[in-house]
Amino acid sequence: MKTIRYFTYSFLLLAAGLLHSCKDALKEEVFSFVATENYWKTEADAEAGIIGTYESFLSSNYYGRFYFELTELPADFVTINRNDTYQTLDRWDLIANHPFVLQVWNTMYQQISRANGVIQYVPAIAMDEQKKQAIVGEAKFIRAFNYFNIVRLWGDSPMPLAVIDNLANTSLPRTSKTQIYAQIEQDLQEAEAVLPETRTGAAVGRATSGAAKTLLAWVYLTQEKWQEAASKSNEVIGKYQLLPKFGDVFSGTNENNAEIIFSVQFDGTNRGHSLTSFAHAGGTQNPNCTNGVRVYSVDNKSDIWTRWDTTEARRNFSVYRYFTGRNGTRQDVGNDYPAFGKYNAPSETGINNSYINPIVLRYPDVLLIFAEAESQAKGGPTAEAYEAINKIRRRAYNLPVDQPSATVDLTGLSQQAFRDAVIQERGFEFVMECKRLYDLLRTGTFKSKIQSLGKAATAGDLLPIPQSEIDANAEMASADQNPGY
Structure with a gap:
């Protein structure tokens, strides 16, 4: 059941003058003569402000579609049989003005701007202090999440921490990764201290202290702060x-079950996404979607097709070659482009109307972060590290998670072999959950992994800074472009 709603935001952003120009993510246009200081007055304003901040997740330029194309297509598990705009990401020979790169960049900075408005103006509102702190904590969680994505995808990047309220402040230089990570850590530490442990009623789906802690653990892991x-x-x-x-x-x-720590809340009526029909195959015969157009296909040379145990229940749920059609006959989608099975929405009403919540953080994140970090910190896997990964492996084979299994449990691995096993387990566990690319980047295996599949991978190790951003930003020049573009 969906509870939180993200779509009641337009009036807030118009009144506050916070919407971005579509031409430049760091430049703002004023759409109303209502001054910001005349808006942030009441608890209702604060609530509307934070709901408006969440809404950016629903954009087709973010979890609605293009964030998946930006993070899944370049990685090794996903390929695409589509036009060159998509294939250039798959081959990793994209150019600096790739449209998907610009769209995702703009939307992340748009969401940061909305979070900055909450962080800047809500503290002055006369309202219940605990509610106030929690709302500001939510905004800091969202800001940290976006900067975490930005720093991993683009490296050094502009880091606005306040509302941009005049033209003189629209150009910002790139901030170092070290400074960005320090701000991410500060935001999440402050957020976890004030966010509630659980959410109920209409607030289900909003950030909790568990979400902030899990994201912070992931931030530490990425920096190898074991x-x-x-x-x-x-x-x-x-x-x-x-x-x-x-x-x-x-x-x-x-949805929003006991395993979910944070997910993006689509309802498929007011707002939906394209992942279900785009991941499935078989057209209108596929019972899990409205029209399986298979924009995202399994790379049949990758580990999830060639090395993943076919007797494992998790594999057979996540990827497939055959399905039973609506007419009851067995359908073969072909070995050239197998399909993904995670985003199943039988009552989807259109290819852009999926109601399935894309999951951002869930409990296996916690267990696998702990397993890898514990082993790296202790010089090799401990009993606790083994138990964390083995719980996930047991569940993958439909075994009781708390009962040791001589068949599937890992034992006797070196420190490096254990870390390799965790990275592989993360790949299998989080298929099409926007994590594989980040694992390849942080382990320094991104380019070599995709090149081993026969892809050119002639671009740099990071995404290009959108060329239009460099052209429009007085504090950036051609030399600020990431290498390889």
């Missing part, structure tokens, strides 16, 4: 649950 990552993820262990059956996690009738 002890900090192990300690922070350990604070979340036991707060959520692994569902007994892997497929149940993604059920459209069981």
Whole structure:
């Protein structure tokens, strides 16, 4: 059941003058004569402000579509049989003015701007202090999440921390990765201290302290701050649950379940996304979508097709070659372009109307972050690290998660072999959940991995800064472009 709604935001952004120009993510246009200082007055204004901040997640330029194309197509598990705008991401020979890069960049900075408005103006509102702090904490969580994506995809990047309220402030230089990570950590530390542990009623789907802790653990892991990552993820262990059956996690009738830590809330009526029909195959015969157009296909040379145990239930849920059609006959989608099975929405009403919540963080994130960080911090896998990964492996084979299994449990691995096993497990567990690219980037294996599949990969190691941003930003020049573009 969907509870939170993200779409009641336009009046707020018009009144506050916070909407971005579509031409430049760091430049703002004023759409109303209502001054910002005349808007942020009441608790209702604060609530509307934070809901408006969440709304950016629903954009087709973010979790509605293009964020998946920007993070999944370049990685090794996904390929595409479509026009060159898509294939240039798949081959990783994109150019600096690629439209998807610009669209995602703009939307992330738009959401940061909305979060900055909440952080800047809500503290002055006369309202319940605990509610006020929690709303500001939510905005800091969202700001940190976006900067975490930005710093991993683009490296050094502009870092506005306040509302841009005049033309003189629209140009900002690139900030170093070190400074951006420090701000991300500060935002998440402050957020976890004030966010509630759980959400109920209409607030289900909004950020919690568990979400802030899990994201912070991931931030530490990415920076190879092993002890900090192990300690922070350990604070979340036991707060959520692994569902007994892997497929149940993604059920459209069981969303926001005990395994979900944070997900983007689509309802398929007011706002939907394209992932369901884009991941499936078989046209209108596929019972899991309205029209399986298979924009995203499994790369049949990648590990999830060639090395993944075909007896594992998790594999057979996540990727497939055959399905039973609406007419009851077995359909073969072909071995050249197998399909993905996670985003199943039988009652989807159109290819852009999926109601399935894209999952951002869930309990296996916590367990696998802990397993990797604990082993790296201790010089090799401990019993606790083994148990964390083995719980996930047992569930993948429909075994009781808390009962040791001589068949599937990992044992006796070196530190490097254990880390390699965790990275592989993350790949299998989080298929089409926007995590694989980041794992390849942080382990320094991105280019070599995709080149091993026969892809050119002639572009740089990071995404290009959108060329229009460099052209419009007085504080940036051609020399600020990432290498390889």
